[in-house]
Amino acid sequence: MTEIHKRYRLTSTEEPTDEMLHALMEDVAQAARESSAKAEAEKKRRLQAVAKEIEEWKSTAGL
DSSP: OOHHHHHOOTTOSSOOOHHHHHHHHHHHHHHHHHHHHHHHHHHHHHHHHHHHHHHHHHHHHTO
16 A cells, blocks of 8 residues: 555545545556456466376377
């Protein structure tokens, strides 16, 4: 949690400053980039696991 989150909550009754909004949106964008990178890494790992299983199946099936 960044300093901006400690000072402002979206449920706050006060309006955020442009600086606060910019910082909040940057945090959201960073979290989205990290989430996308993790999802892509997991997809790659799973596809490699499936490819390995297929190769093992082919070798045991004599194909």
